[in-house]
Amino acid sequence: MDNSIYLFAAFSITWTVIFLYIFRLFRSQKALNSQINEIKKTLQENIEMKERHS
Amino acid sequence: MKRTQTLWIPFQLLTYVLMLAALYAIFFFAPVEKTMGVIQKIFYIHVPAAFLAYLAFFITFMASILYLYRKDSKWDTVAHCAVETGVIFCTIVLITGPIWAKPVWNVWWTWDPRLTTTLILWFTYVAYLMLRRSVKENQRANLSAVFGIIGFINVPITFFSIRLWRTIHPVIITSRGINMSWPMKLSLLITFIAFCFLFFSVLISRIRLEQLKMRIEEINDTMDDMNIGLAQKLVKGI
Numbered sequence: 001m002d003n004s005i006y007l008f009a010a011f012s013i014t015w016t017v018i019f020l021y022i023f024r025l026f027r028s029q030k031a032l033n034s035q036i037n038e039i040k041k042t043l044q045e046n047i048e049m050k051e052r053h054s
Numbered sequence: 055m056k057r058t059q060t061l062w063i064p065f066q067l068l069t070y071v072l073m074l075a076a077l078y079a080i081f082f083f084a085p086v087e088k089t090m091g092v093i094q095k096i097f098y099i100h101v102p103a104a105f106l107a108y109l110a111f112f113i114t115f116m117a118s119i120l121y122l123y124r125k126d127s128k129w130d131t132v133a134h135c136a137v138e139t140g141v142i143f144c145t146i147v148l149i150t151g152p153i154w155a156k157p158v159w160n161v162w163w164t165w166d167p168r169l170t171t172t173l174i175l176w177f178t179y180v181a182y183l184m185l186r187r188s189v190k191e192n193q194r195a196n197l198s199a200v201f202g203i204i205g206f207i208n209v210p211i212t213f214f215s216i217r218l219w220r221t222i223h224p225v226i227i228t229s230r231g232i233n234m235s236w237p238m239k240l241s242l243l244i245t246f247i248a249f250c251f252l253f254f255s256v257l258i259s260r261i262r263l264e265q266l267k268m269r270i271e272e273i274n275d276t277m278d279d280m281n282i283g284l285a286q287k288l289v290k291g292i
Binding site for chain 1: 090091092093095096099103142145146149150153154156157252256259260263266267270273274277280
């Protein structure tokens with residue numbers, strides 16, 4: 001009885017689930033990095049605006 | 055902080071090496087079981103995944119108690135992230151189990167006590183995640199902590215289900231130890247250590263991500279207040 005196909009399915013699905021979750025974490029990390037850049041940009045604009053009005 | 059960051063990269067590399075060692079142990083070192091054949095090798099991912107799902111829910115249980123006792127949002131974050139990681143590992147258990155059952159029991163699913171209690175466990179913690187998304191922010195942490203404590207009741211029920219009720223699910227850990235040959239035991243140990251590293255790697259990443267998200271939200275709120283203040287100053291200046 002060759003059950004290799006079941007073994008292959010079990011391992012492939014397990015690794016797919018783990019990689020999809022890690023990919024989701026990676027995407028969240030990327031989104032947070034772009035938010036940090038946005039904050040930096042806004043801060044820079046605020047500093048420049050303050051300097052112009054002082 | 056710097057020391058943690060320095061240790062983080064070797065930890066991740068070690069996880070990677072251990073996962074490769076685990077795959078080698080499963081496919082080249084562990085012998086093929088006589089009755090079930092190669093399909094028995096699913097055991098090496100099914101059992102560690104189940105144990106780590108229980109561990110994740112235990113972390114949630116402890117973190118929920120600590121949150122209710124200390125009211126520190128850090129414990130709420132730990133509880134939430136542990137549930138998410140636990141659900142991932144519980145999903146792996148629920149997928150690999152039926153794939154193993156089909157050629158051995160000739161059915162994908164049966165309402166056996168262990169299978170049923172594991173499914174209930176999975177639904178319980180999926181409900182936890184759904185609850186967090188649906189309640190207001192000021193109630194979220196308290197309600198989640200209560201849910202995290204009550205939901206843990208399912209874990210011992212699931213673990214002892216094969217001892218409490220008549221079941222077709224095999225009992226691996228008995229009072230006489232683990233009922234396997236030593237190459238199988240060693241392979242299980244290697245896989246178990248590798249999965250533990252993977253689990254903590256994913257869990258720590260998730261916690262760090264959540265903490266960063268919270269910090270950004272705090273900064274955004276402060277910046278909104280600063281912008282209002284600055285606008286008021288400018289209006290006064292005009």
